[in-house]
Structure formats: C-alpha cells, structure tokens
Amino acid sequence: MRNCVKMLSMTLLAVSMGCLAACSEPTDAELLVGHWTLEGATETVSRTPGGTEVNDLPGFEGQTMDLYADNVCCRVDRGDSTLCRWFLAEGRQLLFSNGETVTEDYQIDDLTDERLALSHAYIYHDSLADTRVQCLYQYEYTKTKN
DSSP: OHHHHHHHHHHHHHHHHHHHHHHSOOOHHHHHOEEEEEEEEEEEEEEESSOEEEEEOTTOTTOEEEEOTTSEEEEEETTEEEEEEEEEETTTEEEEEETTEEEEEEEEEEEOSSEEEEEEEEEEEETTTTEEEEEEEEEEEEEOOO
16 A cells, blocks of 8 residues: 555656646747747937937838747848857847857847847947937847747
8 A cells, every 4th residue: 555655646746747847937948939020120319418219110020030949040131041040148138149259139128929029229429429329229029820
C-alpha cells in the first residue's frame, strides 16, 4: 500500500511538473518569433527651449519583419530585403546586428501574441539653435497568425 501511495505521489508530482513546464507563460523570445507587419510609426520631437511636435512617419506602412527562433531576422521595407540577427538584452531591449556590431536597438514597450510596440529614443544638442532635442520613435506591429 505504501508503495502505491508513494508511486501515486510521484506520478502526481511528475504530472504537475509537466504542466508547469507546458502551461507556463511564453517568454518574450517565444512571443517575438513570427511574421510581424508594421501598422504605424510616429516621431515625437521635443525641443528645450521650444515645444513638442508629433508626426506620423509615412512610407513605413507594409514593412514586415520575420523573427525566427534561430535569431535570424528578415525585414522587407519598400521592396528591399535585409537579413540580420536579433537578440534580447536586459531590460526588454530588442537588438539587431550585422556580424558583431549592433545596428539598431529598441525598447519593447508592449508584447503579446498579437501586438508588438517598439520605441527608440535619443537626445542631442543642436548647437546652431542652442536647444536640447529629444527624439522618440514608436513603431506598432501586428503578428500574422498562421
């Protein structure tokens, strides 16, 4: 009887461990894998002193990005295809590289199995106008279901 109880306990433990592995939430890397279509891109430029302007960025519509599980990325933008590598870095950073050089870096603002929101920000000093300029680029993608 003890052996049956012990065996049943071990079986239940194995089943629950298997469920934990199979039932867990997907990782960011797993969610990123797939075919993504760019739905919109915006640019926000803030000048100090000065104001802020927000602009839609035309010409990006229809851009696609295929992220594969082996960290290869194929991007198609206005008929041009580009192959590179993609990586996740600490702090939900999505990096693209050619060889050993990071060519683009984005913050993942939102990621689900249907939606990807990326942003890229930088600051510079315009010495001619003596202003501090902060630029924020935001990109909204949707995933194509297979």
